[in-house]
Amino acid sequence: MSLKWTDVLDIAIELSERKPDVDPRFINxxxxxxxxxxxxxxxxxxxxxxxxxxxxxxxxxxxxxx
Incomplete structure (x- = not known):
C-alpha cells in the first residue's frame, strides 16, 4: 500500500505504531x-x-x- 498526504488516518496509525513513546500533542x-x-x-x-x-x-x- 502506497501512502499519500491525503491518507491522514493511515499515516497517523503508522506513526502511532512506529513511535509509541511520542506524545503527538507536543511534536513540531x-x-x-x-x-x-x-x-x-x-x-x-x-x-x-x-x-x-x-x-x-x-x-x-x-x-x-x-
Missing part, C-alpha cells in the same frame, strides 16, 4: 514531516504537505492514542 511539524517521509510505504511529493495536512495528521494521531 518539522519532525512530523520528516517522520512521515521516513515511513516505508510513503510515496508522495514532500513539498505537497502544508500546515493544514500536518495538523490533520497530528489530530488523527492524538485521536488514535486515546
Amino acid at each position: 511539524f518539522v519532525d512530523l514531516h520528516r517522520w512521515v517521509l521516513e515511513l516505508p510505504d510513503f510515496s508522495d511529493d514532500p513539498g505537497r504537505a502544508g500546515e493544514k495536512v500536518l495538523e490533520a495528521i497530528q489530530a488523527a494521531w492524538i485521536e488514535e492514542q486515546q
Whole structure:
C-alpha cells in the first residue's frame, strides 16, 4: 500500500505504531514531516504537505492514542 498526504488516518496509525513513546500533542511539524517521509510505504511529493495536512495528521494521531 502506497501512502499519500491525503491518507491522514493511515499515516497517523503508522506513526502511532512506529513511535509509541511520542506524545503527538507536543511534536513540531518539522519532525512530523520528516517522520512521515521516513515511513516505508510513503510515496508522495514532500513539498505537497502544508500546515493544514500536518495538523490533520497530528489530530488523527492524538485521536488514535486515546
